[in-house]
Amino acid sequence: MKSKLGYIKFVLLLALMAFLYGFAEKRHSQRKLTGSEVHFTDNENLYVTVDAVNKLLIQNEEANANLGQETLDLNKVETLLNSHDMIENAEVFLRLDGKLSAIVTQRKPIGRAVGNTSFYLDKNGEVMPLSENFSARVPLMLGFDESNILTAYPLVSYIKNDSFLSKHITTIQRLENGRYELKLRKADFVVYFGEIKNIALKFNNFKAFYKKALKDKKLDTYKRVNLQFGNQVVCTKK
Incomplete structure (x- = not known):
C-alpha cells in the first residue's frame, strides 16, 4: 500500500513539474523583444558601426520587436550579421530582460x-x-x-x-x-x-x-x- 501511494505521489509530482515548465515556457514565449544591443570584441576603430548592426537586427523580420520570442531564430540572425562585409564573426543571444544582444568581431x-x-x-x-x-x-x-x-x-x-x-x-x-x-x-x-x-x-x-x-x-x-x-x-x- 505504501509503495503504491509513493508511486502516485511521484506521478503527481512529475505532472506538476511538467505543468509548471509548460506554464513558464508559455509565459516566456509570449514576452516581446524589448530592443537590441551591440558589443564589439575590441576597442579598435569601427569599420561597421553600432547603428549599422542595430539596423540589421531591427530590420530583420526574425528579430522584429513586435514578434514573440518563440518566433526568433538566433541562427538566422547570426547568419545575417556574418554576411556583412565588415564582420568576421557575430554571436547573437537573447537576454533575460528581452533584449537581443550581439557580440561582433570586425574584420581587420x-x-x-x-x-x-x-x-x-x-x-x-x-x-x-x-x-x-x-x-x-x-x-x-x-x-x-x-x-x-x-x-x-x-x-x-x-x-x-x-x-x-x-x-x-x-x-x-x-x-x-x-x-x-x-x-x-x-x-x-x-x-x-x-x-x-x-x-x-x-x-x-x-x-x-x-x-x-x-x-x-x-x-x-x-x-x-x-x-x-x-x-x-x-x-x-x-
Whole structure:
C-alpha cells in the first residue's frame, strides 16, 4: 500500500513539474523583444558601426520587436550579421530582460590595394571592401588586383605582425616581374625585396642595417637598399 501511494505521489509530482515548465515556457514565449544591443570584441576603430548592426537586427523580420520570442531564430540572425562585409564573426543571444544582444568581431585589414579598384587585404588573406566609416592605417599596395593580391599575403602579414616594420613601411609595390619593392615612412631610399622568399632572414638583415645606418647618421646617403641576396644587404648610394 505504501509503495503504491509513493508511486502516485511521484506521478503527481512529475505532472506538476511538467505543468509548471509548460506554464513558464508559455509565459516566456509570449514576452516581446524589448530592443537590441551591440558589443564589439575590441576597442579598435569601427569599420561597421553600432547603428549599422542595430539596423540589421531591427530590420530583420526574425528579430522584429513586435514578434514573440518563440518566433526568433538566433541562427538566422547570426547568419545575417556574418554576411556583412565588415564582420568576421557575430554571436547573437537573447537576454533575460528581452533584449537581443550581439557580440561582433570586425574584420581587420592589413594592407590597402590602390589602383583601378581599391580594397583591403584582411588578416585572414581575404579581400575586404573599403569602409565608409573609417580608413585603416595600413601599407598601400600598388600594382595589385583581386587576381594577384593573395601572392603578397605572406609578406604583408609578416609586416603587420612586426612592430618595427609596421611602424616604418608605408608602401608595398608589385613590379612587373613579380618582385616587390618597399617604401618607408622616414627614409628616402627604396627597399628592393625581390621574391617573397626568406622573409624573416631578409627583414632581420634589413633591421640590423637600418639601426646601424641610423646610428651612424647615414640613412640619407642611400637611394636603394637590396635585400635579395640572402645574408647580405647591398646598398646603392645617391
